[in-house]
Amino acid sequence: MPVRVGLGWCVMLLLGAGPVAAGDALHQEDIIGKVKRLPSAPAPHWIWVNDAALSSMPDGRAMLVDGDTGTVLGMLGTGYSFAALTHALVPRGEFYSAETYYSRHTRGARTDIVTIRDAETLAVRAEVPLPPKRASTIPRLNDAAITDDGRFMAVFNLTPATSLSIVDVEARRFVGEIGIPGCSLVFPAGPRALFSLCFNGEALVTELRDDGALARQYRVEKIFDAEGDFIADNGARHGDAWLFPSLDGNLYTLDFSSGVLKALPPWPLLAPEEVRAGWRMSGFQGVAAHDRRHELYFLVHQGTPDTYKDFGTEVWVYELAHRTAVRRIALRHPAVSIAVSADDDPMLGAVSMDTAELHLYGAVTGRHLRTVAEVGVTSTLLQFPWRDTPEKTSPER
Amino acid sequence: MNRFDRWFAHASRHVARHTSRRSFLTLLGASLAGVSGFPVLPVARAAEQRGSAAADPVQDPNHCEYWRNCGMDGFLCGCCGGSSTSCPPGTEMAKTTWIGTCRDPSDGRDYIIAYNDCCGMSTCNRCMCGRHEGDRPIYYPAKSNNVNWCASASTNVYHCTTTLLLGLSEPEPP
Numbered sequence: 001m002p003v004r005v006g007l008g009w010c011v012m013l014l015l016g017a018g019p020v021a022a023g024d025a026l027h028q029e030d031i032i033g034k035v036k037r038l039p040s041a042p043a044p045h046w047i048w049v050n051d052a053a054l055s056s057m058p059d060g061r062a063m064l065v066d067g068d069t070g071t072v073l074g075m076l077g078t079g080y081s082f083a084a085l086t087h088a089l090v091p092r093g094e095f096y097s098a099e100t101y102y103s104r105h106t107r108g109a110r111t112d113i114v115t116i117r118d119a120e121t122l123a124v125r126a127e128v129p130l131p132p133k134r135a136s137t138i139p140r141l142n143d144a145a146i147t148d149d150g151r152f153m154a155v156f157n158l159t160p161a162t163s164l165s166i167v168d169v170e171a172r173r174f175v176g177e178i179g180i181p182g183c184s185l186v187f188p189a190g191p192r193a194l195f196s197l198c199f200n201g202e203a204l205v206t207e208l209r210d211d212g213a214l215a216r217q218y219r220v221e222k223i224f225d226a227e228g229d230f231i232a233d234n235g236a237r238h239g240d241a242w243l244f245p246s247l248d249g250n251l252y253t254l255d256f257s258s259g260v261l262k263a264l265p266p267w268p269l270l271a272p273e274e275v276r277a278g279w280r281m282s283g284f285q286g287v288a289a290h291d292r293r294h295e296l297y298f299l300v301h302q303g304t305p306d307t308y309k310d311f312g313t314e315v316w317v318y319e320l321a322h323r324t325a326v327r328r329i330a331l332r333h334p335a336v337s338i339a340v341s342a343d344d345d346p347m348l349g350a351v352s353m354d355t356a357e358l359h360l361y362g363a364v365t366g367r368h369l370r371t372v373a374e375v376g377v378t379s380t381l382l383q384f385p386w387r388d389t390p391e392k393t394s395p396e397r
Numbered sequence: 398m399n400r401f402d403r404w405f406a407h408a409s410r411h412v413a414r415h416t417s418r419r420s421f422l423t424l425l426g427a428s429l430a431g432v433s434g435f436p437v438l439p440v441a442r443a444a445e446q447r448g449s450a451a452a453d454p455v456q457d458p459n460h461c462e463y464w465r466n467c468g469m470d471g472f473l474c475g476c477c478g479g480s481s482t483s484c485p486p487g488t489e490m491a492k493t494t495w496i497g498t499c500r501d502p503s504d505g506r507d508y509i510i511a512y513n514d515c516c517g518m519s520t521c522n523r524c525m526c527g528r529h530e531g532d533r534p535i536y537y538p539a540k541s542n543n544v545n546w547c548a549s550a551s552t553n554v555y556h557c558t559t560t561l562l563l564g565l566s567e568p569e570p571p
Contacts, residue, residue: 055522057555080554081545106519106554136545136553137535159548160493160538184536197536226537233534284543306529309543 037120038064038073040093044343046073048383049351049358050084051376052139057081058105062097063375064122064385067347067360070372074122078115080106081136083143084381088150088169093119095385096169098144098155100134114153114167126172130165133157133177135184139380140234141285142185149191152212156186156196164194166212175212180204185233187242189256197233201226203254205261223263224252232281232308236289236296238320243289245269245281245298247308267323269298269316278302282312284380285337290346290363294320297348297363299338311336315348317363329366332359339382349382351375358382455502458560461526465510468497469526470542471558474515476524481560484515488556491516493549495539498566507566513559516547521557 045067053059060082064073076085079099086096094116103109112130117123135143135158144155146169155165157177162184166175180186183196183204192208192215201224207215224231224246231244231252240257241264249270255262270279279300281287286299299312311334317327335350346363356379358372454460458481459473465481466473478485491514499510533540547553 055520057520100553102552102554107517107552110552136548136555138543140535140543158538158544160546162538184538197534199533199537199539226533230533230537233536306532309529309532 035121036074038122040120042119042385043068044341044345044384045347045360046385047339047341047347047349047358047360048085048385049375049379050078050082050139050381050383051356051379052082053376054138054378054380056377058102059377060099061376063379065358065372065375067341067349067369070360070370072372072375076117076122081134083137083139084141085383085385086144086146086153087383087385088146092150092170094125095119096144096146096153098130098134098153100132100136112155112165114155114169116169116172128167128169128172128174130155130167130174131157131177133159133163133165135162138284140185141381141383142187142234145186145188145194147191147194147208148188151191152208154186154194154206156184158184162196164196164206166208168212176214178206178214178217180206180217187235187254188237189242189254189261190240190259193256193261195220195254195256195261197231199226201230203261203263220254220261220263223254224266232286234285234287236287238289238294238296239291243287243296243320245287247281247305249275249279249281251296269296269318269325278304280305281308282310283336283338284309285339285382286312288338288340288348289320290340291342292344293346295326295340295363296320297338297340299335299350301334311352311354312338312350315350327366329361329363331361332368332371333357335359337381339384341384347384349384351379351382353378353380459524461524461528463560464501464503465499465508465560465562466526467499467528468495468510468512469528469558469560470532471512471514471526472521472556473524473526474521474557474559477515477521477557479515479557479559482562484513484559485518485521485557487518488515489517489550489552490514490559491547491550493546494561495546496563509563509566511561511563513561514545514547514550515556515559516550516554517552518554518556520555523557 049063051061058080060078062076079101097115101111110132112132112134114128116126135156146153153167157163163179180196183198195203195205203220209215229246229248231246235242235244241255244252250266252266253264282299282301288297296318298316301313315329319326333352336353339349341347348361348363350359358375360369454462459475484490494511494513497510532542547555
């Protein structure tokens with residue numbers, strides 16, 4: 001018996017496998033230790049499902065799913081009170097995540113970091129330590145953000161004083177902390193600008209210098225009435241603007257195409273009879289936009305004002321240029337968050353936190369394509385990882 | 398207290414002054430409002446069907462309909478080894494809290510209730526109770542039930558929430 005075959009026997013016995021004749025075309029010897037890599041170019045319908053694991057919060061995770069097949073491609077462990085991944089629009093073959101860990105799982109020394117992972121291997125490339133102040137919330141995509149040029153990541157802190165931790169992801173360096181008094185969350189608004197929403201109906205813009213230090217801050221006043229028709233804390237990026245639905249079914253636009261953040265007049269998404277019927281915004285990420293189609297996807301349900309974060313049952317689609325409702329998609333299962341892929345054959349994802357299911361639809365046809373089960377424990381947010389570069393078009397006025 | 402803390406304390410008092418009694422997520426002095434709302438509806442609603450078998454759920458601390466729970470969004474500590482007024486063994490009560498003004502139907506009077514979180518163990522995951530009246534988005538932390546306030550404990554690992562009675566609420570102005 002040749003030596004090589006003998007070694008093969010030994011390995012198979014160690015693995016508990018049955019004897020296999022060498023050279024059997026149907027039973028090739030396996031190589032121990034293989035680990036898959038992802039293709040270097042992600043498909044447009046790959047989608048991350050973020051699991052906050054609310055029943056066991058130290059065990060946050062994220063799962064990458066191929067929406068075209070329903071196959072799970074990989075998974076990450078993302079620590080305590082995980083919110084969402086942060087993707088650079090400038091491809092660097094990596095993505096980012098603000099994470100919190102304790103040395104004894106739920107106690108001991110707290111470590112907050114930005115973890116930088118390789119997009120092909122999902123392995124950790126680097127960690128950037130942060131002040132241990134990262135906000136713990138029911139997840140929102142904008143618990144952290146990255147500037148439009150992919151250089152600086154901002155992590156929302158709440159101690160309960162609110163601030164941003166700024167990280168130079170290129171230099172792998174924590175730059176500093178910038179206070180955002182009275183305001184929370186963080187949204188990118190250009191290569192060196194971010195804004196936060198404030199409890200008094202304002203937005204606070206934070207502009208960075210090229211080294212990441214604070215250049216200036218200014219407030220945009222009286223955008224909405226926080227005690228009346230308040231806007232959602234989650235919005236849809238569309239070109240150089242962010243779109244936020246409101247309690248009473250209006251759409252508020254924060255436009256930064258001029259380089260300065262401005263609030264445009266809101267306009268109604270809901271007809272009066274729809275308002276009377278109780279149709280309302282929904283979920284933790286209840287809007288998405290498709291840039292080239294100029295479409296807004298709006299997750300809705302029927303309920304009283306206090307239900308504004310409840311699961312949505314339908315997605316209503318609007319053509320933004322003409323401010324017209326163009327179609328409705330009845331969801332197979334109520335969802336807490338939606339996302340739309342950026343390609344020309346867009347896919348709509350909807351995640352059901354209660355059943356840990358990802359439901360995928362044709363965004364244009366509205367047809368249910370597939371359901372992916374077991375995507376975490378309490379999965380709350382979806383992200384198509386590589387969106388198109390934002391168009392340099394100003395939003396509809 | 399740094400300048401951000403001072404600002405937030407000021408903002409909190411402002412919110413407290415301008416929040417109606419019926420909007421229960423008012424604030425307690427310089428401590429801060431917020432919530433440990435993990436998870437939220439409709440998981441909360443499903444769990445509300447559980448609880449003890451007391452004849453009147455409005456007077457049962459382990460039932461979501463308990464009158465003191467008017468501002469609750471979290472797991473009831475009475476179902477986790479503690480009680481409505483004490484944390485379970487081995488956990489730590491958070492120093493900051495959000496408060497509510499709840500009416501006890503047995504005497505028709507309004508009381509100030511503090512919702513102190515218990516922290517340091519993984520999520521209790523029993524007797525979820527979410528009552529969202531007056532809730533606001535995260536950018537309004539003083540009224541948001543999607544913010545975890547174990548931030549003030551030695552770990553911000555959320556476990557469950559208590560309901561401490563602080564006293565009678567002030568009478569409504571004439």
